[in-house]
Amino acid sequence: MSVICVGTMAFDAIETPFGKVDQIVGGSGTYVAYAASNFVTPIQQISIVGYDFPQEEMDEMTKRGVSLEGVEIVKDKKSFFWSGKYHLDMNSRDTLVTDLNVLADFNPVVPESYQGAEFLILGNLAPEIQLSVINQLTTRPKLIVMDTMNFWMDIAMDGLKEVLKKVDVLLVNDAEARQLSGELSLVKAAKSIMEMGPKFLIIKKGEHGALLFHESHVFFAPALPLEEVFDPTGAGDTFAGGFIGHLAKTKDISFENMKTAIIVGSAMASFCVEKFGPERLKEITKEDIDTRLSEFVQLVNFDIDLV
Amino acid sequence: MSVICVGTMAFDAIETPFGKVDQIVGGSGTYVAYAASNFVTPIQQISIVGYDFPQEEMDEMTKRGVSLEGVEIVKDKKSFFWSGKYHLDMNSRDTLVTDLNVLADFNPVVPESYQGAEFLILGNLAPEIQLSVINQLTTRPKLIVMDTMNFWMDIAMDGLKEVLKKVDVLLVNDAEARQLSGELSLVKAAKSIMEMGPKFLIIKKGEHGALLFHESHVFFAPALPLEEVFDPTGAGDTFAGGFIGHLAKTKDISFENMKTAIIVGSAMASFCVEKFGPERLKEITKEDIDTRLSEFVQLVNFDIDLV
Numbered sequence: 080m081s082v083i084c085v086g087t088m089a090f091d092a093i094e095t096p097f098g099k100v101d102q103i104v105g106g107s108g109t110y111v112a113y114a115a116s117n118f119v120t121p122i123q124q125i126s127i128v129g130y131d132f133p134q135e136e137m138d139e140m141t142k143r144g145v146s147l148e149g150v151e152i153v154k155d156k157k158s159f160f161w162s163g164k165y166h167l168d169m170n171s172r173d174t175l176v177t178d179l180n181v182l183a184d185f186n187p188v189v190p191e192s193y194q195g196a197e198f199l200i201l202g203n204l205a206p207e208i209q210l211s212v213i214n215q216l217t218t219r220p221k222l223i224v225m226d227t228m229n230f231w232m233d234i235a236m237d238g239l240k241e242v243l244k245k246v247d248v249l250l251v252n253d254a255e256a257r258q259l260s261g262e263l264s265l266v267k268a269a270k271s272i273m274e275m276g277p278k279f280l281i282i283k284k285g286e287h288g289a290l291l292f293h294e295s296h297v298f299f300a301p302a303l304p305l306e307e308v309f310d311p312t313g314a315g316d317t318f319a320g321g322f323i324g325h326l327a328k329t330k331d332i333s334f335e336n337m338k339t340a341i342i343v344g345s346a347m348a349s350f351c352v353e354k355f356g357p358e359r360l361k362e363i364t365k366e367d368i369d370t371r372l373s374e375f376v377q378l379v380n381f382d383i384d385l386v
Numbered sequence: 387m388s389v390i391c392v393g394t395m396a397f398d399a400i401e402t403p404f405g406k407v408d409q410i411v412g413g414s415g416t417y418v419a420y421a422a423s424n425f426v427t428p429i430q431q432i433s434i435v436g437y438d439f440p441q442e443e444m445d446e447m448t449k450r451g452v453s454l455e456g457v458e459i460v461k462d463k464k465s466f467f468w469s470g471k472y473h474l475d476m477n478s479r480d481t482l483v484t485d486l487n488v489l490a491d492f493n494p495v496v497p498e499s500y501q502g503a504e505f506l507i508l509g510n511l512a513p514e515i516q517l518s519v520i521n522q523l524t525t526r527p528k529l530i531v532m533d534t535m536n537f538w539m540d541i542a543m544d545g546l547k548e549v550l551k552k553v554d555v556l557l558v559n560d561a562e563a564r565q566l567s568g569e570l571s572l573v574k575a576a577k578s579i580m581e582m583g584p585k586f587l588i589i590k591k592g593e594h595g596a597l598l599f600h601e602s603h604v605f606f607a608p609a610l611p612l613e614e615v616f617d618p619t620g621a622g623d624t625f626a627g628g629f630i631g632h633l634a635k636t637k638d639i640s641f642e643n644m645k646t647a648i649i650v651g652s653a654m655a656s657f658c659v660e661k662f663g664p665e666r667l668k669e670i671t672k673e674d675i676d677t678r679l680s681e682f683v684q685l686v687n688f689d690i691d692l693v
Contacts, residue, residue, distance in 0.1 A: 264612070266611050266613045288608070298685060299608040304572055308571075335688075338688040339689060341688075342688055372690060379605070379606055380645075381646050381648075383650075383679060
């Protein structure tokens with residue numbers, strides 16, 4: 080059961096109330112791959128990096144079952160770089176620097192060996208790049224999951240809506256769901272967005288959890304209340320990686336199983352925020368994940384007698 | 387199984403993005419009583435009203451099993467009046483007017499017939515009034531639940547901390563938990579507040595649900611995602627009423643049962659916001675409540691195999 084993951088592999092500089100790093104590995108594709116590879120392999124990565132992306136990081140990913148055949152290495156350019164500073168509440172941040180570097184030329188080519196993958200996850204990227212990958216696949220995957228952000232709604236809404244017609248699951252945050260739909264109520268926003276193409280919509284609310292919508296159904300997954308959120312960078316991508324990882328592992332794309340997948344995604348995201356960058360994701364074991372999942376069961380489990 | 391409820395019975399003027407009312411019945415005690423009386427009677431009300439509080443409202447409460455023996459009627463003064471305007475996101479509001487009126491003289495006397503009540507809920511009021519009621523009770527109730535707000539933290543923190551030593555469950559919102567504890571992390575805030583007296587802490591997060599803390603345990607209850615939130619006024623009091631109503635009905639004050647009580651409180655609050663004031667609470671039936679509770683089960687229920 081293979082999963083194609085399209086996303087950035089990059090460097091970040093991050094400042095939070097708890098500390099600062101000038102250069103750490105990041106990128107949506109990196110987080111998705113580290114999270115998903117706990118559940119299923121191979122993760123067939125599609126990305127682009129510059130001459131400066133660490134070989135050790137790529138070796139680590141390979142060791143975990145991430146195929147890098149679809150990762151283009153540009154010898155004379157730098158990797159994509161993003162720098163941001165989080166506010167005290169950690170729910171909002173300012174982007175300080177965005178250096179596209181290699182990303183400006185990204186024109187992904189799907190390797191022949193990736194054809195036939197049953198799952199595709201499109202990390203946050205320009206809609207035209209996301210669409211290009213979908214169009215290159217000779218067999219439509221069983222499930223296409225797409226992440227995006229307000230930036231593309233601002234500058235490429237038409238292209239974004241074209242991709243939306245072709246995906247099964249869309250992931251956005253609450254502000255983005257409102258922007259995309261023009262509806263203030265998340266329930267109304269969800270109905271409107273599901274008419275644009277995706278049969279499933281996940282609205283991420285950071286420390287306030289996530290909602291899954293499908294037809295008239297809704298499911299809510301909380302975020303684990305943590306003593307300290309060290310660095311939220313990549314939490315949404317890690318969530319997405321855990322989500323598709325669980326679905327691909329279980330080969331079940333029903334609404335019921337997506338509920339579980341969202342809990343798995345939330346558990347993975349709860350690890351991600353404990354350290355800067357993807358560091359914590361590289362430390363955790365299967366046992367750590369199971370323990371964390373048990374905490375989620377405890378967090379929401381209650382008995383009620385409906386007479 | 388009787389419940390003593392101390393709180394205001396008042397008038398509100400409310401403006402939300404969906405409409406405006408110049409005068410509608412409100413007050414923390416009113417909402418608690420309407421919610422709790424669905425589960426247990428009598429609700430033994432302690433409050434104060436002016437000459438203008440409608441007799442029909444009191445008749446309606448009496449009909450539902452709310453004893454008004456402890457409600458003082460002041461013949462020559464007006465009832466407490468609050469006026470507020472909600473922002474577009476409905477999570478924040480501005481207070482426009484606060485006319486204390488009768489509330490300035492509120493010096494509650496617990497009727498002899500209320501003695502022996504096993505449950506006491508102290509609605510949001512001056513800490514000295516809350517303390518006075520506790521001190522008048524000849525037998526300590528099995529469970530004392532207290533609501534408060536940032537206003538008392540600003541002007542009466544010492545008195546507030548005195549009451550905290552005597553209560554079992556404290557209800558506050560997230561900003562208030564942070565203010566009371568001086569901690570940004572809600573997990574750390576909860577630990578700190580539980581050292582001030584309450585063995586249980588409920589942190590209300592409005593549309594983002596509620597957290598219950600006890601020792602090292604935490605439970606999360608979501609708010610039901612609604613198409614339209616018409617008027618959030620009284621939702622927190624209604625939540626509190628459903629919470630204590632369920633506990634008193636089941637006579638079980640364990641952490642496990644408090645989880646269920648929080649779901650019941652959330653369900654009651656989800657009705658409250660559907661119309662202005664306590665109107666919706668007067669319409670709903672036992673069947674409506676059970677249907678809503680089933681929706682909460684669906685909202686958070688998932689299967690997971692931990693191998």
